[in-house]
Amino acid sequence: MNEIKIFSPATVANVSCGFDVLGFCLDTVGDEMVIKKTQEKGIKITKIEGFNLPLEVKKNVAGVAALAIYNDAKPECGFEIEIYKKIKPGSGIGSSSASASGVVFAINELLGKPYSKTQLSTFAMKGEAVASGSEHADNIAPGIFGGFTLVKSNHPLKILELPTPTNLYATLIHPQIEVKTSEARDILPKSIPMENAITQWSNLGSLVHALHTNDYHLLGDSLQDVIVEPYRSKLIPHYNDVKEAALNNGALGCGISGSGPSIFSLSESLETAKKVEKAIQEIYSKTEIEFYTFTSKINADGIKIL
Amino acid sequence: MNEIKIFSPATVANVSCGFDVLGFCLDTVGDEMVIKKTQEKGIKITKIEGFNLPLEVKKNVAGVAALAIYNDAKPECGFEIEIYKKIKPGSGIGSSSASASGVVFAINELLGKPYSKTQLSTFAMKGEAVASGSEHADNIAPGIFGGFTLVKSNHPLKILELPTPTNLYATLIHPQIEVKTSEARDILPKSIPMENAITQWSNLGSLVHALHTNDYHLLGDSLQDVIVEPYRSKLIPHYNDVKEAALNNGALGCGISGSGPSIFSLSESLETAKKVEKAIQEIYSKTEIEFYTFTSKINADGIKIL
Numbered sequence: 001m002n003e004i005k006i007f008s009p010a011t012v013a014n015v016s017c018g019f020d021v022l023g024f025c026l027d028t029v030g031d032e033m034v035i036k037k038t039q040e041k042g043i044k045i046t047k048i049e050g051f052n053l054p055l056e057v058k059k060n061v062a063g064v065a066a067l068a069i070y071n072d073a074k075p076e077c078g079f080e081i082e083i084y085k086k087i088k089p090g091s092g093i094g095s096s097s098a099s100a101s102g103v104v105f106a107i108n109e110l111l112g113k114p115y116s117k118t119q120l121s122t123f124a125m126k127g128e129a130v131a132s133g134s135e136h137a138d139n140i141a142p143g144i145f146g147g148f149t150l151v152k153s154n155h156p157l158k159i160l161e162l163p164t165p166t167n168l169y170a171t172l173i174h175p176q177i178e179v180k181t182s183e184a185r186d187i188l189p190k191s192i193p194m195e196n197a198i199t200q201w202s203n204l205g206s207l208v209h210a211l212h213t214n215d216y217h218l219l220g221d222s223l224q225d226v227i228v229e230p231y232r233s234k235l236i237p238h239y240n241d242v243k244e245a246a247l248n249n250g251a252l253g254c255g256i257s258g259s260g261p262s263i264f265s266l267s268e269s270l271e272t273a274k275k276v277e278k279a280i281q282e283i284y285s286k287t288e289i290e291f292y293t294f295t296s297k298i299n300a301d302g303i304k305i306l
Numbered sequence: 307m308n309e310i311k312i313f314s315p316a317t318v319a320n321v322s323c324g325f326d327v328l329g330f331c332l333d334t335v336g337d338e339m340v341i342k343k344t345q346e347k348g349i350k351i352t353k354i355e356g357f358n359l360p361l362e363v364k365k366n367v368a369g370v371a372a373l374a375i376y377n378d379a380k381p382e383c384g385f386e387i388e389i390y391k392k393i394k395p396g397s398g399i400g401s402s403s404a405s406a407s408g409v410v411f412a413i414n415e416l417l418g419k420p421y422s423k424t425q426l427s428t429f430a431m432k433g434e435a436v437a438s439g440s441e442h443a444d445n446i447a448p449g450i451f452g453g454f455t456l457v458k459s460n461h462p463l464k465i466l467e468l469p470t471p472t473n474l475y476a477t478l479i480h481p482q483i484e485v486k487t488s489e490a491r492d493i494l495p496k497s498i499p500m501e502n503a504i505t506q507w508s509n510l511g512s513l514v515h516a517l518h519t520n521d522y523h524l525l526g527d528s529l530q531d532v533i534v535e536p537y538r539s540k541l542i543p544h545y546n547d548v549k550e551a552a553l554n555n556g557a558l559g560c561g562i563s564g565s566g567p568s569i570f571s572l573s574e575s576l577e578t579a580k581k582v583e584k585a586i587q588e589i590y591s592k593t594e595i596e597f598y599t600f601t602s603k604i605n606a607d608g609i610k611i612l
Contacts, residue, residue, distance in 0.1 A: 021508040152512045152527070160515050160524070191497045197533070201507035202327040206458045208511045209466050212518040218466070221458070227503070 002037045004109050005306040008102025009299050010087050011094035012170065012264045013138035016225040016255040017203035021151050023094075023142035026170060027299035031098045032084040032306065033062070035106040041078040043067055050085030065100035065127025069107050072123070073114065079107055089131075090181075091174045092258035097139030100127030105144060105303045117144050122157050132181060139258065146302030148211055162211045164300045165219070169273035171265040172257065173242060173280050176290040179235050184259035187231045196226045216252060216268045223253025223266065236261050238283055245279040270295070308343045310415050311612040314408025315605050316393050317400035318476065318570045319444035322531040322561040323509035327457045329400075329448035332476060333605035337404045338390040338612065339368070341412040347384040349373055356391030371406035371433025375413050378429070379420065385413055395437075397480045398564035403445030406433030411450060411609045423450050428463050438487060445564065452608030454517055468517045470606040471525070475579035477571040478563065479548060479586050482596040485541050490565035493537045502532045522558060522574045529559025529572065542567045544589055551585040576601070 009030035015022040031050075038044070043066045045055045057063030062081055070079065081103060087095040104123040108115050115123075121144050125135040137157060141149035147164035151157075207222035209215070233239040233256065242263050246254040250272040251265040265280070267273040273295045284291045315336035321328040337356075344350070349372045351361045363369030368387055376385065387409055393401040410429040414421050421429075427450050431441040443463060447455035453470035457463075513528035515521070539545040539562065548569050552560040556578040557571040571586070573579040579601045590597045 017507070018511065019507075020504045021511065150508065150511050150515065152508055152524075158527075160512060162515060188500065191499050192503055193497050194495065194533075197498055197503040197506065198326045200503065201323070201325075201510045202456065202458055204507045205324065205327065205456050205510045205514045206466060208514040209456065209468060209518070212515070218458075221464075227500075 001110055003034065004106050005032065005034045006102055006106045007032055007304045007306055008098040008105070009143060009303065010098060011139045011142040012257045013094065013142070014228065014256065014258055016223045016253060017200050017207060018150070019200070019225065019228045020138060022148065022204070022207070023138050024148045024170070025142040025146050025299040025302050026093065026172070026296040028294050028296035029087060029093070031086050031102055033102045033106060034082040035103065035110060036080045037110055038078040038080050043070055043079055043081065045081045045083065047082040048085060049083070051089055053083070053085065053089070059130070061096040061127040061130045062099040062103040063127070064130045065124050066103045066107060068123040068126040069104045069115070069120070073111055075111060079110070088174070090178060092179070092256070092260045092262035093172060093174070094139035094143065094258065096131035097124070097128050097143055100124040101140050101143035102303055103127070109305065118157055118159055120144050121159060125157070143302055147298060147300040150208070162208060164298050165211065165214050165216065167268055168298045169267050169270050169295060170298060171246070171251070171267065171273045171276045171280065171293065171295045172262055173284065173291055173293045174262045175237065175284060177237065177261050179260045181259055184232055184235060187235065188228060189231070192227055199224070199226050219266070220252030223255065225255055229256060232256050232260055236263065237289060238287060239263065241283045242280050245283050246276045249276045249279040251276045270297070307416055309340065310412050311338065311340045312408055312412050313338055313610045313612055314404040314411070315449060315609065316404060317445045317448040318563045319400065320534065320562065320564055322529040322559055323506050323513060324456070325506070325531065325534045326444060328454065328510065328513070329444050330454045330476070331448040331452050331605040331608050332399065332478070332602040334600050334602035335393060335399070337392050337408055339408045339412060340388040341409065341416060342386045343416055344384040344386050349376055349385055349387065351387045351389065353388040354391060355389070357395055359389070359391065359395070365436070367402040367433040367436045368405040368409040369433070370436045371430045372409045372413060374429040374432040375410045375421070375426070379417055381417055385416070394480070396484060398485070398562070398566045398568035399478060399480070400445035400449065400564065402437035403430070403434050403449055406430040407446050407449035408609055409433070415611065424463055424465055426450050427465060431463070449608055453604060453606040456514070468514060470604050471517065471520050471522065473574055474604045475573050475576050475601060476604060477552070477557070477573065477579045477582045477586065477599065477601045478568055479590065479597055479599045480568045481543065481590060483543065483567050485566045487565055490538055490541060493541065494534060495537070498533055505530070505532050525572070526558030529561065531561055535562060538562050538566055542569065543595060544593060545569065547589045548586050551589050552582045555582045555585040557582045576603070
């Protein structure tokens with residue numbers, strides 16, 4: 001195989017009570033990438049469509065991730081990368097992560113799959129760090145593993161694959177405003193009340209149990225965030241209205257995707273997820289803010305070969 | 307049925323990363339209780355053996371729990387309670403909780419089992435509050451449900467039954483010193499670093515996953531407590547030596563049972579658990595402190611009819 005085309009999906013990190021550790025993978029929206037083996041050694045980015053991003057390898061998330069796997073594998077060839085970017089950078093649904101994960105997945109395929117998913121994640125994290133300033137796997141993991149993932153630890157990297165309820169759908173809204181990652185980070189307190197922390201870990205434990213037992217009711221009951229949402233929701237206009245509309249229309253839960261501004265809802269069926277999408281659209285249609293919405297099955301497989 | 311004899315086991319609460327929410331049930335050590343229906347209405351405690359505890363119903367943990375179920379059920383009879391107390395009060399392995407849980411379990415049996423386990427837990431919590439000052443279910447739940455339990459919330463009470471790995475054994479040591487519950491409570495900070503809280507909930511999520519996947523290695527890796535242990539371990543002499551000995555001898559994890567002074571270890575086999583017990587005994591044998599140790603299978607069934 002000398003060439004591969006892949007779909008690298010959007011992902012949701014910081015899933016409610018799972019701040020910094022829990023993520024899941026989407027299906028409807030994602031980047032496409034074409035990676036070609038070349039006789040000439042090294043990594044080249046030959047094309048980026050969709051958004052204006054640097055072609056220079058060391059300044060590009062996908063480039064840096066590609067270099068990480070390339071320098072480890074030391075193959076007798078090089079690679080050319082074409083990026084057809086569909087996920088808007090800064091949307092909060094893992095745009096940079098999709099580029100980083102996709103390229104390492106593709107190169108691994110072209111090399112004959114010498115690396116494990118965890119190893120691929122460590123390479124992708126090098127790329128992710130270009131965008132976010134630190135290596136973390138909360139969007140990388142759901143992209144590479146698919147479904148729901150729990151990042152048990154970053155150093156050493158330990159990723160757990162959680163079960164994905166088959167009838168679970170996500171509804172996303174991306175209000176086209178800028179939430180600076182640095183602001184989203186700085187707004188969080190350095191220390192938190194013990195009582196709230198207990199509520200949070202009790203909910204996360206319950207959520208993991210709910211995924212294992214396919215218990216949608218408990219899943220909804222556990223999708224609470226008493227730590228981060230009270231702060232970050234202030235950065236997203238009409239957040240509370242969106243959440244209220246989602247829950248009133250049958251969503252199991254609703255929260256901030258990544259560090260925002262996207263908002264995710266989870267629903268038990270496609271029908272409910274679509275109803276939720278419509279209700280959320282109505283909220284934002286009344287504002288001046290541009291937005292788009294989409295509904296997606298939870299993608300249990302992660303990155304796909306096209 | 308006019309009379310019932312039951313075994314109400316010791317329990318471990320605050321299991322490492324599951325502070326305030328996670329508990330498990332022991333098998334080897336527990337109270338025995340005999341409950342008899344009487345024609346005369348009301349609750350009477352007729353006998354307490356083992357430890358010096360109040361016979362007066364309203365001052366006794368079992369008495370208050372019995373009154374709670376009795377006043378709700380309003381039966382055409384009364385009940386007499388005999389308590390053969392084996393779990394030393396203040397040991398940190400759910401002594402008061404065993405009395406409270408046992409009596410409501412027994413009365414429910416004598417009434418023909420009208421109540422769910424969750425309802426029984428709410429009655430037992432009224433008794434537990436006599437000893438601890440507040441209603442909480444972290445020792446009650448594992449006694450009544452058996453195995454590992456997660457208290458998702460106290461109000462409303464929501465208890466989750468987690469799977470119990472079949473080959474899991476606990477080793478307990480009870481150093482016979484007094485740790486005042488109030489001191490164990492006051493020593494804890496009111497707020498905690500965000501970073502540590504994230505570590506704690508990541509570990510709890512992992513632990514729940516480990517129980518569901520029967521993954522002993524991950525279980526061991528998740529049995530960490532970065533929040534409470536650093537404070538409360540100071541109240542237990544030789545805590546660090548005990549922990550080191552347990553881990554060096556193959557224990558998956560080691561932590562403070564309840565608010566101490568008992569220390570629990572978890573091991574994958576009876577053989578390892580016994581080896582851990584011996585190693586821990588050696589540590590405490592060199593001190594002036596009286597202690598006892600025991601090893602127990604995790605009791606998946608909870609309270610038993612004898």
